[in-house]
Amino acid sequence: MLLNDNGKQKSPKRRFLLILGVAAFVGFCILGLMIIFWDKFPLQLPSTQRKIFGAVILVYAVLRFSRYLKKSPDDEE
Template identity: 65%
Template sequence: MPFNYNKEQKSPKRRFLLILGTAAFICFVVLGLMIMFWERLPLQLQPYQRILFGAFIIIYAVLRFSRLFRKDQYED
């Protein structure tokens, strides 16, 4: 998957989606870390289940974030 660096300025729509996607990435990573390491979080899960659930959320965040940089074939 080659990274196509485009020197043109992003449209306002693409810029907004990049900012929104970055904010969602940060929120999901923080949520995953909270689930994994915050003991006082009121979840009735075993420690290994907490780690697995937090890891799945972080993996989901990385996958979402990586989709931001994929070139859309229908884009102008």
């Protein structure tokens, strides 16, 4: 079960948003890694630019997920 810090069960809305946030994080990580390592990826960029673009997507995924994990005052129930 997904529990809050105070031991209460999370609401269905919070649970859904957590699953959606994890899915987006995994999706962006996979996309970034595909751009970096897949040579036949249909993106016509030089190798260095492709690696930089993939790294930017990975950093975006981490920042997005870390912002989601921050607790906002509205979430207190």
